[in-house]
Amino acid sequence: MADVVTQMAATGGKSLRQRQNATHIGIFLTLILLWELGALMGWLDPLFFPAPSAILTSFWRIYFAQGNIWYHLYVSLGLVFAGFTAGSILGIGLGAVVGMNGLVRRFLQPYVIVLEATPRIAVAPLLIAALGFGATSKIAIIMLVCFFAPFINTLSGVINVDRDRMELMRSLGASKLQVLRKLVLPEAVPVIMAGERLALTSALSGVLVAEFIQRDQGIGTLILTYTRNLNMASAFACILTLTLIGFLIFKGMEKLDHHIAYWKNEAGLRRVGAKRAQAWATAQRGQSNA
Amino acid sequence: MNTMQSSAQAATAARRGIVIEGRDVGKSFGGGSVIALEGASFSVKAGSFVSLVGPSGCGKSTLLRLIAGLIDRTSGQLTVHGRDVKGPHSDVGMMFQRATLLEWRTAIENVLLPVELQRTVTAADRARATELLAMVGLKDFAFSFPSQLSGGMQQRVALARLLQTGADILLLDEPFGALDEFTRERLNIELMRIVGEVGATTLFVTHNILEAIFLADEVMVMTPRPGRLARMVHVPFARPRTPELTLTPEFNALVAEVRDILGTH
Ligand SMILES: Nc1ncnc2c1ncn2[C@@H]1O[C@H](COP(=O)(O)OP(=O)(O)OP(=O)(O)O)[C@@H](O)[C@H]1O
Ligand SMILES: [Mg+2]
Numbered sequence: 144m145a146d147v148v149t150q151m152a153a154t155g156g157k158s159l160r161q162r163q164n165a166t167h168i169g170i171f172l173t174l175i176l177l178w179e180l181g182a183l184m185g186w187l188d189p190l191f192f193p194a195p196s197a198i199l200t201s202f203w204r205i206y207f208a209q210g211n212i213w214y215h216l217y218v219s220l221g222l223v224f225a226g227f228t229a230g231s232i233l234g235i236g237l238g239a240v241v242g243m244n245g246l247v248r249r250f251l252q253p254y255v256i257v258l259e260a261t262p263r264i265a266v267a268p269l270l271i272a273a274l275g276f277g278a279t280s281k282i283a284i285i286m287l288v289c290f291f292a293p294f295i296n297t298l299s300g301v302i303n304v305d306r307d308r309m310e311l312m313r314s315l316g317a318s319k320l321q322v323l324r325k326l327v328l329p330e331a332v333p334v335i336m337a338g339e340r341l342a343l344t345s346a347l348s349g350v351l352v353a354e355f356i357q358r359d360q361g362i363g364t365l366i367l368t369y370t371r372n373l374n375m376a377s378a379f380a381c382i383l384t385l386t387l388i389g390f391l392i393f394k395g396m397e398k399l400d401h402h403i404a405y406w407k408n409e410a411g412l413r414r415v416g417a418k419r420a421q422a423w424a425t426a427q428r429g430q431s432n433a
Numbered sequence: 434m435n436t437m438q439s440s441a442q443a444a445t446a447a448r449r450g451i452v453i454e455g456r457d458v459g460k461s462f463g464g465g466s467v468i469a470l471e472g473a474s475f476s477v478k479a480g481s482f483v484s485l486v487g488p489s490g491c492g493k494s495t496l497l498r499l500i501a502g503l504i505d506r507t508s509g510q511l512t513v514h515g516r517d518v519k520g521p522h523s524d525v526g527m528m529f530q531r532a533t534l535l536e537w538r539t540a541i542e543n544v545l546l547p548v549e550l551q552r553t554v555t556a557a558d559r560a561r562a563t564e565l566l567a568m569v570g571l572k573d574f575a576f577s578f579p580s581q582l583s584g585g586m587q588q589r590v591a592l593a594r595l596l597q598t599g600a601d602i603l604l605l606d607e608p609f610g611a612l613d614e615f616t617r618e619r620l621n622i623e624l625m626r627i628v629g630e631v632g633a634t635t636l637f638v639t640h641n642i643l644e645a646i647f648l649a650d651e652v653m654v655m656t657p658r659p660g661r662l663a664r665m666v667h668v669p670f671a672r673p674r675t676p677e678l679t680l681t682p683e684f685n686a687l688v689a690e691v692r693d694i695l696g697t698h
Contacts, residue, residue, distance in 0.1 A: 307533045314501050314527045315598065317550045325550070329537050406537045412578050419539050420576040423559075430556045 190375055197376035198383070205380055212365065212381065219350050219361040220388075222278065226285025227346040231339060234290045238297025238335075243323060248302075259295070263288050264352055271356060281353040281361075288349035289342040296338030300331025333404045340396045347389060452602060452634050453477040453500060457509035460495050465507075469495040470660040473509070475653060477634060482625070484645035485638045485653045486691065492660025493638045497604045500636070501525050513602065526600035530607040532587035534579040540590045541566060541575040547598040558597075565593040568627060585609075585616040592624070596631060603628065603635045610640070618676070621648060629672065642695075643679055646687050654694045663694050 175195050181187040182194035189197075205212040241247050267284045274280035304327050312322045354363025362381060369378040405411030458473040470492035477483055485493045498504045499511060502521045511518045513525065526547075534543045544562040548554050566575055569589040579587055588608060595603060608624075609617040625648055628635050639645050645652050652666040668687065670678060678684055 305533070307529050307531055308535070310498075310503055311527065311529070311533045312550075313503060313521050314525070315547050315550050316521055316523060321550055325546070326535065329535065332537075406578055406580065412581060416539060416576045416578060416581075419542070423541070423576070426556075426559075 190373065193376035193379055198379045201374075201376040201380040202383075205377055212362070212384070215360060215362045215365045216384070219354065219363065222281050222285060222350050222353070222361065223343075223346045226282045226349065227289050227343055229282065230286040230289025230346070231293045231342055233286065234293030234338070234342070235297045235335060238294045239301055239323065239328065242298045242301025243319070243327070248298075255295075255298075259291065263291065264349075267352060267356060276357055276359070281350065281357065284353040285346050285349040288345040292338040292341035292345065293335060294338075296334045297331060300334040301327050304330055333400075333407055336396075336400045336404055340393070340400070343392050343396060344389065347385070347392065351385075450479045451476045452479045453511075453513050453636075454515075455509065455511045458496075458499060458506050458511050459508035460492070460499060460504065461507050468660070470499070473660075473662040475662055475665065477636065477651075480632050480634055481650040482628060482635045482637065482648055483651045483653055484649035485636060485655060486640070486642055486645045487655030487660075487663075487695070488657050489640075490660075491655040491657040493655060494606055495660065496655075497527070497606050497636060497638065500602075501527055501604055503527075523598070524600060525602040525604055526595040526598040528588075528591050528595050528603070528605045528608045530610045532579065532584070532591040534587055534590055534594075536579050539576045539578055540571060540582070540593075543579070543590055544593045544597050546594060562593070562597060565596050566590075568596070568630075569593045569623070585612050585620060588612065588620065592627070596627070601633050603633045605635065605637045607638050607640070617644075622676075624648070625672075625674070642688055642691050646684065646691065647674065647676075647679055652691060654691055656695065666691055666694070 178187070178192065179195050182189060182192060182197075241251055264284075266287060270283045270287065271280045274283055308326055308330070309322070312326050317325070350361065351363040351366075354361040355367055358364050358367060362385065366378050366381045369375070369381065401408050401411055405415045454476045456474050458470065459468070460470045461468045473492075473496065485496065487493055495504070499506050500513065500518065502518045502525075505519075513522065516522075534540075535546065538546070541559075541562050544565055545554055545558060548558045548562075563572075563575065566572060569592050571586060571589050571593070574582060574586065579590070582590065592608070605624075609620050612620065621644060624637075637645075637648060646666075646668055649668050652668060654663045654666060655661065656663045666687065670684070
């Protein structure tokens with residue numbers, strides 16, 4: 144009896160969801176159709192609203208017929224990866240060091256506040272002046288925009304470590320390094336991951352700005368070139384590509400977050416709990432065999 | 434000269450079976466502006482269960498943290514096993530009102546933490562951890578994470594972790610204070626049994642006078658502002674004790690005596 148009820152509830156929920164999805168798709172297709180119609184009838188300025196069919200054609204061209212976007216994507220994503228990695232390592236590392244050391248923290252506090260109030264991207268031209276044109280200054284710009292979120296989040300994670308747990312670690316005779324490794328960093332992991340999400344999104348904006356300024360290669364330069372040639376459909380295709388990448392990054396980071404901060408979600412708790420139980424059993428068996 | 438003297442002291446203390454001894458212990462914060470504890474003189478016998486009662490802010494937690502070496506006293510003498518207390522030491526284990534478990538570790542990994550901080554974990558340590566979890570009634574929850582356990586179960590894990598340290602002095606700061614009445618009563622009785630089994634010396638802070646007397650061999654009664662040790666009240670009842678004890682006139686006479694010292698009629 145109870146089974147029947149739950150089953151009905153389940154199918155009811157599913158069909159509701161399916162109906163919702165159908166509605167979304169319907170509205171979306173109608174909008175696209177209206178847009179296409181508007182472009183066809185000349186109601187919309189093609190300079191701002193290139194027809195969906197034109198954008199689709201551009202997609203085909205830049206990905207397959209001409210295939211020129213691949214190289215630029217490769218260049219831009221490579222820079223994002225390099226800048227993000229360097230910026231995060233620097234941010235997390237410095238955040239941990241500053242957070243663990245009260246003296247350094249007091250000394251640095253005013254500078255951190257001043258730097259936080261400064262729009263980071265404003266420094267980009269200075270970085271180019273200092274490092275010259277090329278990949279190095281681009282990576283430096285991305286590092287700059289990536290650095291702060293992990294730094295601030297790691298710092299606050301480390302500073303806000305639970306007082307009672309800290310006292311417990313001290314009463315158990317833990318060294319400073321042990322406190323960092325076994326208490327402070329794990330406890331800060333969820334906030335650090337939140338910082339990393341922000342950083343990766345910033346990295347994507349950072350690479351575009353760097354390429355807008357330097358105009359040599361990469362997806363930012365490609366958008367700039369298409370726009371200047373009034374090839375709006377291709378520019379739109381590039382922007383939609385970035386939308387997709389942004390979405391994938393968001394989803395990927397969400398997955399990673401669930402994986403790393405496993406104790407913050409039900410599925411993670413069950414998965415890791417089962418794994419640890421198994422590892423324990425294996426160790427036990429190894430012991431009795433030896 | 435100094436060493437000779439202190440080892441002589443240690444010997445006398447050991448002969449008398451005293452593990453913790455304080456003489457005029459005082460602690461003030463903020464350069465003397467807040468006096469948390471003043472002139473506390475006391476001694477705790479090996480294997481005894483001592484309850485600390487007193488109003489909020491009278492320095493109970495401060496006294497435990499002084500004994501654990503987590504903070505430094507500002508006056509007086511304080512020895513554990515005859516040795517001067519200077520910084521954290523391994524003779525004592527602490528337990529707090531909150532379980533302070535590490536949420537990313539399973540119950541058994543939490544129990545093993547004290548060992549892990551000292552040396553490589555051995556098969557014997559793992560066996561001991563399993564045994565301790567069984568002792569606190571959590572045999573089947575070794576691989577549960579803290580967030581999957583109730584508040585009472587979390588405190589049981591914290592108790593197992595405390596026992597894993599192998600410390601022979603247990604400092605318990607309102608360990609079950611955040612739990613409901615039923616759970617607290619059950620855990621109190623289990624605590625008495627377990628502490629008796631391992632033969633540890635126990636300092637137990639509580640706000641509840643009945644609980645303090647029911648569990649203890651001695652009750653340290655403290656008064657506030659500045660925190661002072663008013664008196665030690667001896668509790669003569671035989672063990673094992675059952676909850677019916679709290680209904681006897683002798684028990685209630687002791688309750689009245691403690692209330693009298695605290696001035697809370
Ligand atoms: N780190 C500190 N800095 C300044 N004052 C403190 C500090 N720790 C404790 N105190 C003060 O010392 C006094 C005693 O505090 P303590 O925590 O020992 O009281 P308690 O008896 O444990 O109280 P409760 O029953 O509420 O836990 C209080 O007045 C408190 O404000
Ligand atoms: Mg307290």
